[in-house]
Amino acid sequence: MAALLTVKGLQTHFNTDRGIVKAVDGVSYHIDPGETVGVVGESGCGKSVTQLSVLQLIPSPPGKTVGGEVVFEGRNILEYEANGAQMREIRGGKIAMIFQEPMTSLNPVLTIGRQLTEMMELHQGMGKAEARARAIELLGMVGIPDGAKRIDNYPHQFSGGMRQRVMIAMALSCSPKIVIADEPTTALDVTTQAQLLELMQNMMRRLGSSLVMVTHNLGVVARYANRIYVMYAGRIVESGDAKEIFGHPKHPYTIGLLSCVPRLDECGKKERKLVPIQGMPPALINMPKTCAFLPRCAYRTARCEQEVWPELRPVADRHYVRCFDDIGQANVCK
Amino acid sequence: MAEAGAVTETIGQAATQARVTEARRFWRVFMSRSLVRIGMVIIVALIITAIFAPILAPYDPYAQDLSQTLANPNTKHWLGTDSLGRDTLSRIIYGSRTSLMVGLVAVVVAAAIGMTLGLIAGYYGGWINPIIMRFVDGLLAFPMILLALAVAALLGGGIRNVIIALGVSLVPVYARLMCGQALTVKENDYVTAARAIGASNARIMLVHVLPNCFPPLIVLMTMMMGMAILAEAGLSFLGLGIKPPGAAWGAMVSDGYQLLLTNPILAFAPGVAIMLTVFAFNMVGDGLRDALDPRLRGTL
Numbered sequence: 001m002a003a004l005l006t007v008k009g010l011q012t013h014f015n016t017d018r019g020i021v022k023a024v025d026g027v028s029y030h031i032d033p034g035e036t037v038g039v040v041g042e043s044g045c046g047k048s049v050t051q052l053s054v055l056q057l058i059p060s061p062p063g064k065t066v067g068g069e070v071v072f073e074g075r076n077i078l079e080y081e082a083n084g085a086q087m088r089e090i091r092g093g094k095i096a097m098i099f100q101e102p103m104t105s106l107n108p109v110l111t112i113g114r115q116l117t118e119m120m121e122l123h124q125g126m127g128k129a130e131a132r133a134r135a136i137e138l139l140g141m142v143g144i145p146d147g148a149k150r151i152d153n154y155p156h157q158f159s160g161g162m163r164q165r166v167m168i169a170m171a172l173s174c175s176p177k178i179v180i181a182d183e184p185t186t187a188l189d190v191t192t193q194a195q196l197l198e199l200m201q202n203m204m205r206r207l208g209s210s211l212v213m214v215t216h217n218l219g220v221v222a223r224y225a226n227r228i229y230v231m232y233a234g235r236i237v238e239s240g241d242a243k244e245i246f247g248h249p250k251h252p253y254t255i256g257l258l259s260c261v262p263r264l265d266e267c268g269k270k271e272r273k274l275v276p277i278q279g280m281p282p283a284l285i286n287m288p289k290t291c292a293f294l295p296r297c298a299y300r301t302a303r304c305e306q307e308v309w310p311e312l313r314p315v316a317d318r319h320y321v322r323c324f325d326d327i328g329q330a331n332v333c334k
Numbered sequence: 335m336a337e338a339g340a341v342t343e344t345i346g347q348a349a350t351q352a353r354v355t356e357a358r359r360f361w362r363v364f365m366s367r368s369l370v371r372i373g374m375v376i377i378v379a380l381i382i383t384a385i386f387a388p389i390l391a392p393y394d395p396y397a398q399d400l401s402q403t404l405a406n407p408n409t410k411h412w413l414g415t416d417s418l419g420r421d422t423l424s425r426i427i428y429g430s431r432t433s434l435m436v437g438l439v440a441v442v443v444a445a446a447i448g449m450t451l452g453l454i455a456g457y458y459g460g461w462i463n464p465i466i467m468r469f470v471d472g473l474l475a476f477p478m479i480l481l482a483l484a485v486a487a488l489l490g491g492g493i494r495n496v497i498i499a500l501g502v503s504l505v506p507v508y509a510r511l512m513c514g515q516a517l518t519v520k521e522n523d524y525v526t527a528a529r530a531i532g533a534s535n536a537r538i539m540l541v542h543v544l545p546n547c548f549p550p551l552i553v554l555m556t557m558m559m560g561m562a563i564l565a566e567a568g569l570s571f572l573g574l575g576i577k578p579p580g581a582a583w584g585a586m587v588s589d590g591y592q593l594l595l596t597n598p599i600l601a602f603a604p605g606v607a608i609m610l611t612v613f614a615f616n617m618v619g620d621g622l623r624d625a626l627d628p629r630l631r632g633t634l
Contacts, residue, residue, distance in 0.1 A: 057529055061460070083535055092531030099530075104523040109545040118541075119531045170531065 003030035004177055004210055005054070005095075010068035012046075012053045015061065019285040023049040025234040026068070031178060036204065036211040038221030038242065040257070041231035042281050047214045048100075050231070051180045055091055056082045093123035096171035100183040102163035106155040112139075112166055113151035116173060123174045138169040142199060161192035165199070172203055179204065180212045185220065197224060218261050222246055227318075230254050233282055233292035236312065240319035250321040252297045253277070291323075299327055364625035373617030376610055384430045393421035395428040395581045404597055413603050416589060422600060426607050428581040433611060436493065437563040440500035441555055447501070448508025449544075449551065455509070456516025457539050467513060473506040482565055486574040496575050500562050511554055515547035522546070549626040553619055560615030567608050583608050 012024040024046045031037050041047045052058050053065045056078065069076040072090065080087040091097075099105040106115060116138065117131035126134065132151070139147030142165040155163060164184065171179050181200065185193035201224055204211045213225060221228055221242065228245045230238040230253065238251040249255045256277040279296040291309045294300055303324055312320040365371055383390060392412075399419035407414045413422035455466035473481065485499035519525070520543055528542045569575035570584030578585065583604040590600025 055530060057526060083529075088532040088534060090532070091529070097527075097530040099523055099527055101523050105527045107524040107528070107542050107546070110541070118528075118533070122532055167527075 004033045004072070005031040006071040007050075007054065008069050008071070010050060010053055010065065010070065012049050012058055012063060012065045014063045016285070021284045022234050022287065023063075023284060024053060025284075025287075027231070027234070027236055028068075029229050029236065029239065031210050031212060033177070034204075034208050034210055035226045036201070036213060036224050038225030038228040039212060039214045039231060040216065040218060040221055040228060042216060044281055044284075045231045046234040046284075047231050048182050051097070051182055051212065051214055054180070055095060055097065056080070056087055057091075057097075089123070092119050092171075092176070093174050094176050095178045095180065096174070096176040098164075098167050098171045098179065098181040098184045101187050102160050102167055103187065105167055106163055108155055111152050111154055112158070116151070116166070116170055119170060119173050134173070135169075138173055139166070141203070142166070142169045142172075143195075144169075161188055161196065164188060164192075164196055168196070168200060168203065172207060172209075175207050176209055178210045178212065180214070182214045183216070184213070186215070186217070193220075218257060230257070233287065234284055235292070235309075235322065237293065237322045238320065239312070240316070244316060244319045248316070248319075250315050250319070250327055251293075251323050252299045252327060253293050255327065256296075256298070299325065301325065360625050364621045367617075367621060367624075369617045370621030373614040373621070376614035377618060380430055380434060380611060380614070383427055384434045387427050387431055391421075391424035391427045393424040395420060395424040396579050397421075404593070406597070407599060414597065414599050416586075416600055417593070422586075422603055425581045425586060426583070426604055429583045429586060429604060429607065430611075432493065432576055432580065432582045433563045433566060433608075436497055436500065436566040437559045437615075440497045440504060440562045440566075441558045443497065443501040444504035444558070445508050445551065445555055448505040449512045449547075451505070452509040452512025452514075453516050453539055453544060453547070456513040457520055457535070457543055459517070463513070466509070470506040470509040470513075473503075474510065476503075478503045478507075478561070479565055479568055482569060483572070483574065486569050491574055491577045493576055493580070496566055496569055499569065500565055503565070504558055504562065507558070508551070508554065511550060512547060515550065516543055519543050519546045550623075553623045553626060556615055556619035556622055560612040560619070563615070564608065564612050 007030070008028050010024055010027045011022070014021040014023055027046070027050050029037075039047045039050070049058065049063075054070050054077075056065070058065060060082070065078060068078070070078050072095070077087065077090060080090075106112070113132060113135055116135040117126075117128070120126045120131040120134060121128070136147040136151055139150060144150055144162060144165055150158075155166075158166065164187075168184075171181075179200075184200070185196055188196065197220060200211065211224075213221060215221060225242045228238075228240065228242050229236050230245070230251065232253050238245065238249070238254045245254065246258070249258055256275070259275040260277060262274060277296055278298075282292055282295070289308045290306075291297070291300075291304050294304050297304070301324070307324070310322060310324055312322045315321050315326065365374075397420065399415065401419065402411070402415050403417055403419040405411050405415040405419075411421050411423070413426070415421055416425070451466050451470065455463045455470075476484075481503035482499040485502050486495060489495040489498060525538060525542055528538050533542070566575060566582070567584030567587065570582040571588040573585075573588070576582035576585055586604035587601050587608070590597065590602075590604070594601055
């Protein structure tokens with residue numbers, strides 16, 4: 001099956017007073033039709049910037065995508081002019097995005113209806129009445145009761161969870177092929193998170209769209225993602241099927257991430273301590289050529305300190321890792 | 335099921351109520367100060383006066399009655415007459431038309447040009463911003479009245495040229511404020527979100543950035559009304575404004591000023607009219623600022 005979206009060697013750099021920040025430094029991945037892909041990593045590892053780069057939404061200056069390609073429907077969409085007609089047609093129409101902060105992602109001076117219909121009028125050439133009817137229908141689909149009344153409300157009359165539902169409705173209004181959700185539930189409380197994740201999953205199934213879930217919440221990807229990419233310091237350090245990653249993590253960083261999450265199935269062990277990863281993620285200026293995780297790694301060897309950070313290498317079927325060694329600790333609980 | 339319906343109903347009502355209270359809150363804060371209320375009354379009275387000037391004025395403001403020159407206030411001429419025997423009250427009433435029109439048109443034209451420049455400079459940034467804003471800074475370096483004087487001297491008098499002169503001198507103020515507003519507003523998530531749904535630059539600027547920049551600009555427009563009216567009076571006083579025999583408050587003060595010792599009412603009456611008008615616009619501007627201040631939202 002041909003991939004829907006293929007990203008090859010994407011590099012996005014930011015020029016700052018202190019030097020060039022290589023926020024995304026050679027990231028390659030693909031998204032197949034209809035699957036849910038999780039992109040996991042700490043704050044500042046480049047996961048959001050990667051997604052913004054795909055749609056050329058990086059504020060420039062200071063940011064710039066300096067290398068790589070993004071192939072969508074057989075064309076490298078990075079060649080399109082950033083705000084040109086071709087790029088605008090893809091944004092929202094074919095690849096939609098849901099942002100982290102529902103409280104600030106809606107324009108406070110426009111009604112919900114106005115913002116929902118804007119996209120349909122832009123991309124599908126719908127008339128006002130038609131778009132409005134569809135918007136009310138969408139509000140119902142994302143679980144906002146009484147859409148006909150609520151459509152004329154302003155964002156400040158909605159709660160955070162409701163606003164994120166509106167954002168989901170907006171993202172799905174033109175039946176995009178891919179929805180990129182950038183930490184869609186981080187700003188919400190836990191019960192709302194669960195509801196919204198279920199909702200998104202159901203809607204994706206209904207539309208047959210692919211979902212890219214960017215998050216630092218491993219619980220979210222464990223439940224919903226088919227495949228997972230783990231990012232660190234602007235690169236992908238491990239990728240594979242969700243089951244494989246959770247069952248047999250190979251990269252020290254992934255292992256570290258998993259051992260600082262509490263689990264209910266403690267495999268009969270009476271107690272397991274949560275082990276935090278030591279240290280801080282690196283500032284991405286003047287990075288050494290060696291492995292970026294090296295200073296925090298519990299498994300480092302002499303080789304790691306001498307040689308250049310290796311490329312991703314296969315360790316199992318569809319499972320790749322960017323590390324010299326096969327870390328034997330297959331599963332934290334075995 | 336009935337229960338769920340009731341809950342939905344309540345949510346809907348609460349939402350409508352929130353909207354209503356927001357508007358109510360605005361009015362309550364706006365009208366809470368007595369000075370603002372007085373200002374509103376003066377402005378409304380002024381507008382009515384300007385519209386119905388021909389009905390309200392007891393005499394033709396241009397008709398000379400040479401048998402009645404320099405009359406003191408009396409029952410026939412409430413505010414006396416000037417050296418050509420024209421009724422002062424009628425001239426003040428007609429003068430309100432000049433003042434309001436010059437103020438309004440100059441401010442609206444200046445706001446339209448200034449806001450466009452500021453919006454483009456602030457939104458696009460990059461090399462466009464310095465080009466526009468350095469030009470604007472250059473204009474800002476001159477005191478407003480000096481700039482207006484220079485333009486008026488260049489173009490000559492007449493109501494149209496006064497409007498142009500004042501408009502030009504007000505443009506940089508709007509451009510600067512708008513540029514700052516656009517710079518902050520464009521960083522909001524909803525602007526990125528709009529871009530992510532494929533909105534064009536023009537659309538983002540007009541639909542998403544501009545309306546969110548408005549509150550301080552509305553306040554500025556009200557305050558500037560007062561300033562423009564004052565500046566128009568200044569230009570007319572200096573003889574660069576409305577040509578005689580046109581009725582303008584500034585020109586009336588200028589004429590009456592020569593007779594200040596014998597007929598002080600000739601200069602004082604239009605002077606008081608100018609003062610009250612400027613005061614009213616400033617007070618209303620203050621009230622608007624308080625009512626639109628987002629930091630006070632929910633506290634008053």
